[in-house]
Amino acid sequence: MGFKLKEFLKAQLSAFLGGMTDLGIYSFCYKVLNFSAPFSNAISGALGAIVNFLINRYWSFNNQKTPIANQLWKFILVVIGSITLKSLGIYFFVDRLQWDGILSKLLVEVIVSLGFNFTLQKFWVFKK
Known part of the structure; x- marks a missing residue:
């Protein structure tokens, strides 16, 4: 159950790919569609999370033995917490x-990705 550098790096690559998806959608929503920064973040965060979940389940944490439904509900809770923290942070920096x-x-x-997401995904969502 300990810390593994290779697993950490894989999770960071997964987060990067999910993050790039998230950032692209965020930029489109915020700059092109003129949605507010927090609302753009909610949309992009949800879509980026799908990419991140799939990569983490099948590659980063390589845990297909646990039923997907057991991982998915936990992952959704982490994503809700993550999007909430990110939206509040963005609101603070942009609007305040x-x-x-x-x-x-x-x-x-x-x-949020390093302090919240990785920790909960490794030790709760995709725990073997």
């Missing part, structure tokens, strides 16, 4: 401090 929307998104992504 008037920071750039894309820079704020990137900063909040790193903080």
